[in-house]
Amino acid sequence: MSYKLPVRSELLTTDGNYQYISINYVKTIQFSIRVNKTVPNDKTTVPGIVSDLKYLIKYKTITTFADGLTNDLDEACGFKPKGDIFGDYKNQIIPFFAIAAVNFVLYTFSQFGGKTESEDLILMINIATSGLFSATHSSFSSIFAFSDASSYPQFILPSQIFWITPLVINIIMFIYIMCRGGYNELKLTNIIVILLTLYNSEAILLINKDKIEKLFNKNFNATAKYRAFADILLKSIPQLVIQILYYKLIVTYSIIPFFTLCTTIFMIFLTTVRGILDLFTEGKNNEEEEKKDEGK
Numbered sequence: 001m002s003y004k005l006p007v008r009s010e011l012l013t014t015d016g017n018y019q020y021i022s023i024n025y026v027k028t029i030q031f032s033i034r035v036n037k038t039v040p041n042d043k044t045t046v047p048g049i050v051s052d053l054k055y056l057i058k059y060k061t062i063t064t065f066a067d068g069l070t071n072d073l074d075e076a077c078g079f080k081p082k083g084d085i086f087g088d089y090k091n092q093i094i095p096f097f098a099i100a101a102v103n104f105v106l107y108t109f110s111q112f113g114g115k116t117e118s119e120d121l122i123l124m125i126n127i128a129t130s131g132l133f134s135a136t137h138s139s140f141s142s143i144f145a146f147s148d149a150s151s152y153p154q155f156i157l158p159s160q161i162f163w164i165t166p167l168v169i170n171i172i173m174f175i176y177i178m179c180r181g182g183y184n185e186l187k188l189t190n191i192i193v194i195l196l197t198l199y200n201s202e203a204i205l206l207i208n209k210d211k212i213e214k215l216f217n218k219n220f221n222a223t224a225k226y227r228a229f230a231d232i233l234l235k236s237i238p239q240l241v242i243q244i245l246y247y248k249l250i251v252t253y254s255i256i257p258f259f260t261l262c263t264t265i266f267m268i269f270l271t272t273v274r275g276i277l278d279l280f281t282e283g284k285n286n287e288e289e290e291k292k293d294e295g296k
Contacts, residue, residue, distance in 0.1 A: 001033075004064045005052055007044050011036050019151040019251045021077075028074050032082065032251045053079040082252070089255045096259065100266075103129050110208065123211060127189060130206035131196050133270070137263040138199045141239060144260040155246055162242070166235040170198050173227060182220035190215050197224075201231035202271040209278060225275070232271055240264045 002009040018031040035049050056065045057073050065073065086093060110126035145159040174194065177183060183190070193215055196203045204212060205228045216224050243261045247253060 001053070001070060004056070004070060005049065007049055008042075011038065011044070011049065017249050017251050020153065021151065021252070028077060030077065030251050033079070050079070050081070085253050085255075085258055089258070092255055093258075103132050107133070107206075123189065123208065126206075126208045126211070127192060127196075130203055131192065133206065133263075133267065134196045134200040134203040136259075137267045140256060140260040140263050143256050144243070148254065148256050148260075149246070152246060152250055155242055159239070159242055162235055162238045166201070166231055167199050170201055170227075170231075173201075173223075174198065177216070177220055177223070180220075182217050182223075184214060184217060197228075200267070202228045202236065202267065204228040205271040205275045205278070225278075228271070229275060232268060232275075236264060236268050236271075240268060 002012045005012075013034045013036060015032055015034070018029055020027050021030045022028075033053075035046050035053075037046060038044055038049075056063045056070075057078050058075050060066050060071065060073060060075055065071065106125055107129035110122050110129060141163060145163040149155040149159040183194075186194075189211070193203075193207055193211065201224075204224050212224065213221060240261075243257065243264060246257055247261065250257070
């Protein structure tokens with residue numbers, strides 16, 4: 001390409017990144033080319049090189065690009081500047097973060113409890129906000145695993161494995177606990193919590209402790225929490241690694257992978273913090289009970 005423009009070869013470089021895209025239902029490969037800065041004595045400029053590339057690809061049938069490997073370049077796709085995720089999708093990103101911020105404020109409010117007459121309201125806020133966090137993460141990770149990951153085929157299988165495997169394990173755990181009588185009365189709120197945790201077991205760590213203790217029999221409280229921590233280690237963290245690699249290797253980063261990355265990071269952070277705080281609180285309560293027993 002540099003020979004046919006013509007420009008010095010060091011002015012055009014590539015990082016080797018590529019992805020599959022669909023144009024009019026036809027799959028094609030998109031790859032990145034960097035136009036490097038020219039030196040002061042160069043007759044060519046970066047805008048000039050970009051303009052020439054656009055023209056030569058778009059009208060390749062009547063240019064030197066019609067011969068050799070450059071003839072494989074798709075004139076319909078052409079040569080386009082790499083977009084900026086915040087510039088291209090700010091109308092979706094701003095409302096997304098605004099809703100997430102409001103939801104987080106409400107979730108934080110639900111952690112401080114309240115008077116006896118407001119306990120039911122606090123519980124509903126806690127379940128609703130936890131559910132929104134869990135549902136958005138589940139939705140975006142599903143779309144990523146079964147749609148966006150196809151842009152880079154190497155990510156299809158691992159993405160789907162880390163999506164399907166935890167779901168299967170959680171369903172098996174649900175059946176096991178149900179058969180062993182591990183659930184208490186299945187009221188509407190209890191059913192909602194169970195549904196939320198079928199894909200995201202770590203959602204258990206977001207629900208208020210009193211609600212989880214009422215949902216599970218005493219013998220299964222610890223099992224539910226261990227499963228939640230296992231979900232973070234065996235599902236969320238591997239998914240995060242895949243999404244970071246996807247971001248590094250892809251050419252055009254779109255909104256769904258971005259939202260998937262954000263929700264995965266947030267879920268790992270929030271559930272880990274909540275889990276650690278719960279363990280600390282339980283340890284402190286156990287120490288106080290032991291001291292009371294010693295004093296008797």
